[in-house]
Amino acid sequence: MATEFRLRAATPGSGIRSTLTDARIVGSDGxxxxxxxxxxxxxxxxxxxxxxxxGSITPLDGRWxxxxxxxxHVHFTQVALASRRLxxxxxxxxxxxxxxxxxAAAAQPSADRDEPLVGTGFRDAMWPDTADLDAFxxxxxxxxxxxxxxxxxxxxxxxxxxxxFGHGGHPTGMLREEDAFAVSTALGSDDRLVxxxxxxxxxxxxxxxxxxxxxxxxxxxxxxxxxxTQAGATALRVRFGIYPADLDRALSxxxxxxxxxxxxxxxxxxGSLKVITDGSLNTRSAYCDDDYVGLSGRSDARGVLTxxxxxxxxxxxxxxxxxxxxxxxxxxxxANALALDAFAATGATGSIEHAQLLRDxxxxxxxxxxxxASVQPEHAMDDRDAAERLWPGRTRRAxxxxxxxxxxxxxxxxxxxxxxxxxxxxxxxxxxxRSRDNRAPWHPEQSISVAEGLAASMRTPAERxxxxxxxxxxxxxxxxxxxxxxxxxxxxxxxxxxxxxFTHSVL
Numbered sequence: 001m002a003t004e005f006r007l008r009a010a011t012p013g014s015g016i017r018s019t020l021t022d023a024r025i026v027g028s029d030g031x032x033x034x035x036x037x038x039x040x041x042x043x044x045x046x047x048x049x050x051x052x053x054x055g056s057i058t059p060l061d062g063r064w065x066x067x068x069x070x071x072x073h074v075h076f077t078q079v080a081l082a083s084r085r086l087x088x089x090x091x092x093x094x095x096x097x098x099x100x101x102x103x104a105a106a107a108q109p110s111a112d113r114d115e116p117l118v119g120t121g122f123r124d125a126m127w128p129d130t131a132d133l134d135a136f137x138x139x140x141x142x143x144x145x146x147x148x149x150x151x152x153x154x155x156x157x158x159x160x161x162x163x164x165f166g167h168g169g170h171p172t173g174m175l176r177e178e179d180a181f182a183v184s185t186a187l188g189s190d191d192r193l194v195x196x197x198x199x200x201x202x203x204x205x206x207x208x209x210x211x212x213x214x215x216x217x218x219x220x221x222x223x224x225x226x227x228x229t230q231a232g233a234t235a236l237r238v239r240f241g242i243y244p245a246d247l248d249r250a251l252s253x254x255x256x257x258x259x260x261x262x263x264x265x266x267x268x269x270x271g272s273l274k275v276i277t278d279g280s281l282n283t284r285s286a287y288c289d290d291d292y293v294g295l296s297g298r299s300d301a302r303g304v305l306t307x308x309x310x311x312x313x314x315x316x317x318x319x320x321x322x323x324x325x326x327x328x329x330x331x332x333x334x335a336n337a338l339a340l341d342a343f344a345a346t347g348a349t350g351s352i353e354h355a356q357l358l359r360d361x362x363x364x365x366x367x368x369x370x371x372x373a374s375v376q377p378e379h380a381m382d383d384r385d386a387a388e389r390l391w392p393g394r395t396r397r398a399x400x401x402x403x404x405x406x407x408x409x410x411x412x413x414x415x416x417x418x419x420x421x422x423x424x425x426x427x428x429x430x431x432x433x434r435s436r437d438n439r440a441p442w443h444p445e446q447s448i449s450v451a452e453g454l455a456a457s458m459r460t461p462a463e464r465x466x467x468x469x470x471x472x473x474x475x476x477x478x479x480x481x482x483x484x485x486x487x488x489x490x491x492x493x494x495x496x497x498x499x500x501x502f503t504h505s506v507l
Contacts, residue, residue, distance in 0.1 A: 016038075016039070016040075016055065016500065016501075017036070017037065017038045017043075017054045017055030017056075018036075018037045018054070018055040018056040018057070018058065018500060019034055019035065019036045019037070019053045019054055019055060019056075019057050019058070020034065020035040020037070020058050020060050020065065020473075020475075021034045021048060021049075021053060021057060021058065021059050021060060022034070022048045022059055022060050022061055022062055023035050023048075023060040023062075023063065023064075023065045023475070024060075024062060024063070024064050024065065024479075025045075025064070025065050025066070025465045026064050026065065026066040026454070026465075026476075026479065026480060026481065027066075027451070027481065030479070031047065031048075032047070032048035032062060033045050033046060033047060033048055034046050034047075034048050034049070034050070034051070034053060035065065035465070035473075036053075036054055036055075037055075037471040037497075037500040038054070038055075038500075039500075040470065040471055040499035040500045041468065041469070041470060041471055041500070042465065042466065042467055042468065042469050042470075042471050043467065044467055045465070045466070045467055058495075058507060059507075060475060060494075060507070063475050063476065063477055063494055064475070064476050064477070064478065064479050064480070065465055065473055065474070065475055065476075066209075066454065066465060066473070066474050066476070066480070067458045067459070067463040067464065067465060067469075067472060067473065067474070068209060068210070068211030068212065068458075068459075068472035068473055068474050068496060068497070068498065069208070069209045069210050069211065069212075069424040069457045069458060069474055070210065070211065070212040070213065070214070070412075070424070070457065070458055070459050071205070071210055071212075071213045071214070071413075071414050071415050071417065071422055071424060071427075072213075072214045072351075072374050072412040072413060072414040073214055073216060073353055073374055073376060073412075073414030073415065073416050074213045074214065074215055074216065074414065074415060074416070074417045074422055075152065075215070075216055075217050075218075075416070075417065075418065076198060076201065076213060076215045076217055076238075076417075077194060077198065077217045077219065077224070078152065078184075078217065078417075078418050079198075079201045079417045079418045079422060080194050080197035080198040080200070080201045081118075081120075081189060081194065081197070082120045082121070082418040083197055083200065083201060084197060085118045085119055085120045085148075086100060086101070086104050086117065086118065086119030086120070086147070087119070087120070087121055088100060088119045088120060088121040088122040088147060088150075089121035089122075089150065091121075091122050091123075092126065092127070092128075093127050093128055093129050094124070094127050094129045094130060094131055094132060094135075095129055097119070097122050097147060097156070098132075098135055098136060098139045099139075100119065101117065101119065101136070101139050101140065101145055101147065102139035102140075104117060104119070105117060105139065105140055105141050105143055105145070106141075113142065113143050114144070115143075115144075116143075116144040116145060116146050116161055116164070116187065117140075117143055117144070117145045117146075118145075118146050118147070118148070118187060119145075119146075119147040119148070120147065120148040120149075120150070120418065121148075121149075121150045121418075122147055122148075122149055122150060122156070123149065123150050123151070123282050123382070123386070124149065124154065124156075124174070124282065125281065125282040125283075125284065125386040125389070125390065126385055126386055126389070130172075131156055131172045131173060131174045132172075133158070133159065133170075133171065133172055133173045136156070136158040136159075136173060137158050137159050137160075140158045140160065142160060143160065144157075144158065144160040144161035144164050145157070145158045145160070145161055146161050146165075146183060146187065148180075148184060149180070149282060149283065150282065150382070150418075150419055151280040151281075151282045151283060151419055152180075152181075152184065152280075152418075152419060153176060153177060153180060153181075153279050153280040153282070153283040153285060154174060154175065154176045154177075154180050154282070154283045155174075155175050155179075155180040155183050155184060156172075156173050156174050156175075157170075157173045157175065157183065158173060159173070161173075161183075165182075165183050165186060167179070176279065176283050176285055177279050177283070177285055177304060177306060178306070181218060184218075185218060191227070195227065195228050195231060195233065198228060198233065199228075199232075199233050199235070201422070202233060202235040202236045203235055203503075203504070204422070205235070205236060205422050205423075206235045206236065206496045206498075206503040206504040207493060207496070207504045208422070208423045208424065208425060208493055209424065209425070209474030209476065209491075209493045209496050209504075210236065210422070210423075210424060210496070211236065211237060211459075211472040211473075211474070211496060211497075211498050211503075212236055212237035212238070212239070212459060212472070213236055213237070213238055213239070213422075214238075214239045214240075214241070214271055214327075214414065215238055215239070215240045215241065215271075216240075216241040216274050216327070216353075217240075217241075218243055220246055220249070221238075221240035221241065221242070222240065222255070222261060222268075222270070224240075225238050225240060225261070225264060225268045226261060226263060226264055226268070229263075229264040229265055229267055229268060230263060230264070234265055234267060234498075234503075235498065235503045235504075236267070236498070236503075237267050237268075237269075237472075237498070238267060238268045238269070239268075239269050239270070239271040240268065240269075240270065240271050241271050241272055241273070241274035241327060242255070242270075242271070242272070242273050242274065242324065243273075243274055243275075244273070244275060244315055247273060247315065247318065247319065250270075250273075250322070250324065251318070251322040251324075254322075254323075255270045255322075255323075255324070256270060256322065256323030256324060257270055257271060257272055257323060257324050257325040258270065266499075267498075270324070271325075271327070272319075272324060272325040272326055272327035272350050272351070273315065273316070273319035273324045273325070273326050273327065273350075274327045274328075274329070274353070275307055275312060275315055275316075275326065275327075275328050275329065276306055276307070276329040277305065277306055277307045277312060277328060277329055277330050277335050277338065277339060278303055278304060278305055278306060278329070278330060278331055278332050278334075278335035279303055279304050279306070279331070280331055281331060281356065281383050281386055281387060281390065281391075282383070282386060284300075284303065284390065285300070285303045285304045286303045286331035286332035286335065286356070286357070287302065287303040287304060287305045287330075287331075287332040287334045287335035287338075288302045288303050288332035288333055288334055288335075288357065288391070289302070289332075289333050289334045289359070290302065290391075290394070292390050292391075293389060293390050293392060294390075302332075302334065303332050303334075303335075305334075305335065305338070309338050309341065309342065312328070312338070312339070312342045313342045313345050313346050316328075316342055316343070316346040316348040317346045317348070319348065320346060320347065320348045320349075325348070325349050325350035325351075326343070326348045326349070326350035326351075327350050327351045327352075327353050327374065328342065328343075328350070328351070328352050328353065329352075329353045329354060330352050330353070330354060330355065331354045331356040331357065332356075332357055333357045333358055333359050333362075333394075333397065336352060336355055336356075336357070336358050336359070336362055337359055337362055339352050340352070340362055340365045340366070340369060340371065343369045343371050344365075344369055349370060349371075350371065350372065351371060351372035351373070351374040351412065352366070352371055352372070352373060352374065353374045354374070354375065354376065354379075354416075355373045355374070355375055355404075356375075356379065356383075356398060356399060357391065357394065357397055357398050358397055358400055359397070360397065363400060363403050363404060363407050363409075364407045364408075366404060366407065366409035366410075367407050367408035367409045367410075371409075372409075372410045372411070372412050373404050373409050373410065373411050373412070374411075374412040374414060375399065375401065375404075375411060375412070375413065375414070375456075376413070376414050376415055376416045376419070376420060376427065377399065377401065377413060377427045377428070377430035377431035377453075378415060378420035378421070378426050378427050378430045378436075379399070379416065379419070379420060380398070380399040380430055380434065380442060381430050381435070381436040381442075382419075382420060383398075384442045395442075395443065396443060398443070399443070399446060400446050401431055401446050401447070401448050402445060402446045402447060402448055403446065405448060405452060410456075410461060411448075411452075411455075411456040411461075412456055413427045413428070413431065413453065413456040413457045414427070415427060424457040425488050425489060425490070425491040425493075426489055427453075427457065428450065428453040428454065428457060428480075428488050429485045429486070429488040429489035430485075431447070431448050431453045431456075432447055432448060432449065432450055432453055432485045432488060433447065433484075433485025433486070433488075434446065434447050435485065436489075450480055450481050450483065450488070451481060454480065459472075470499065471497055471499060471500035472497065472498055472499065473495075473496070473497045474493060474495075474496050474497075475493070475494045475495040475496070475497075475507070476491055476492065476493055476494060477491075477492040477493075477494055478491070478492070494506055494507055495507050
C-alpha cells in the first residue's frame with residue numbers, strides 16, 4: 001500500500017492537499033508563511049496562521065524553503081556502481097592504487113576468480129610515479145582487475161583484464177577515451193541489482209534537496225528509466241541524454257526534447273543529443289590551443305578531437321530537425337571554440353557541457369548564441385593543481401563563472417557524478433568560495449554570489465516558490481543567502497518534496 005500511495009501521489013491530478021506551516025521563503029523578507037499544496041502544485045502562500053490549514057499539516061518551525069535543486073550533469077548508473085566498487089578517491093599515486101587493489105584482492109579469496117575486481121576514482125595526472133603493468137599483475141593474484149579514472153575517460157587494466165577486453169599485449173594497461181568507455185560499458189552488471197543501487201543513490205540525492213537530474217549515462221536511457229520508474233523509483237525527475245549511436249533510433253521513435261515519456265509517472269522526459277568532442281584534463285585529452293606540459297612533439301600534445309567539426313555539425317543538424325536540443329561535451333579551449341562554431345552554423349539550441357577552458361573571445365558567444373554553459377564548479381577544486389601543472393599561464397581562463405554571467409550567459413550547475421559528489425550544495429560552495437580544504441581561493445575573481453549559484457542549481461534560473469508552481473521544494477535549516485561557503489558545503493536539508501510528496505524528511 002505504501003508504494004501504491006507514493007506512485008499515486010507523484011501524479012498531478014491526485015487531489016491530495018497538505019500545508020507546510022511557519023515556513024520562510026529563501027529570498028523573501030523572512031516573514032513566516034503557510035504554503036498550501038494541492039494536486040502537486042503550490043495552491044496558496046499566506047501569512048502564517050492567517051487562513052485555513054488544509055489537509056495534512058507539516059510544521060516547518062521557521063525553516064527555509066526554496067525550489068527543489070537539480071543536478072544538470074550526472075552518469076547515474078555509474079553513480080550506483082561506484083557506490084559498490086573499490087573506492088580509490090584517496091589515492092595520490094600508482095603505488096597507492098596498487099596497495100588498495102592488493103588489500104581488496106586479498107580480502108576476497110573466495111570470490112569468483114574470473115569476475116573482475118573493479119575500482120574507481122583515481123586521478124593519474126598528478127601521480128609522482130607511472131602505471132607499471134608488471135607491478136599491477138603482481139598484486140592481483142591472477143584475477144582480472146579494472147580501475148576506472150575519476151573523470152571516467154581512462155581505465156587501468158592488469159594483464160588478465162587486458163586479455164579479457166581485447167587489449168592483450170598493451171604495454172601499460174592504461175586505456176583512454178573510446179577504449180576506456182568500451183571497457184566500462186562491457187563490465188556490465190545485473191540490471192535488477194543496479195536498479196536497487198540506483199534507488200539508494202536517488203534517495204541519497206533527495207536527502208540533499210535534489211528533485212531532478214540530467215542523466216548522461218552511455219545507454220539507451222529511455223528503457224532504463226521506464227524500467228526503474230515502473231518498479232517504483234520515483235524519488236527524482238529525470239531528463240536523459242541520447243548519444244550519437246542511438247540518434248537514428250530516437251529520431252525514428254520521434255523523440256523530442258521536453259517530451260514526457262509515457263508510463264513513468266510523469267517524471268521522465270527526453271533530453272538532448274549528447275556528443276563528446278574531446279577528452280578531459282586528467283587524461284590530457286581535452287582538445288586545446290596549446291601543448292600540454294610534457295607532451296610537446298607528440299601527435300596528441302594538444303589533446304584529442306574525438307568528433308571532427310563537420311561530423312559534429314551534421315549530428316546537430318539532424319538532431320535539431322528532429323526536435324532534439326544538443327548537449328556538447330567540450331573541455332579544452334579549442335574544443336569549446338569548435339562547439340560554439342557548430343551551434344552558430346547549425347542554429348541548434350542547447351548547452352556546452354563543462355566549458356572548462358575558454359578563449360577570452362568565446363565567453364561572450366555563449367550569450368550571443370543562447371548556449372547554456374553547463375558547468376561543474378567542484379571540478380575546479382579537483383582540477384586546480386592539475387590545471388596549474390598542465391595548463392600553466394592559462395588557468396585564469398578556466399572555470400570562468402563570473403565572466404560568463406557578466407557576459408549574459410546562463411549557467412547550469414552539475415556534478416558529473418560520480419566524478420564529483422551528487423550534491424548541489426558542494427557545487428554551490430565551490431562556485432561561491434572557489435576553495436576547499438581550507439586552501440586559499442583559486443582565482444577568486446571568478447566567484448559568484450549565492451543567489452546566482454542557486455539559480456544555476458534549479459531546473460531553470462527562473463524557478464520560484466510561488467503560487468501555481470510545481471510543489472518541488474527543498475526545506476533547509478538555515479538561510480543560504482547568509483551562509484559562508486563552508487556552511488553551504490554542509491547545508492542541513494530537513495526535507496525534500498517532489499510533486500508535493502516527501503522524498504526525504506527528518507522533520
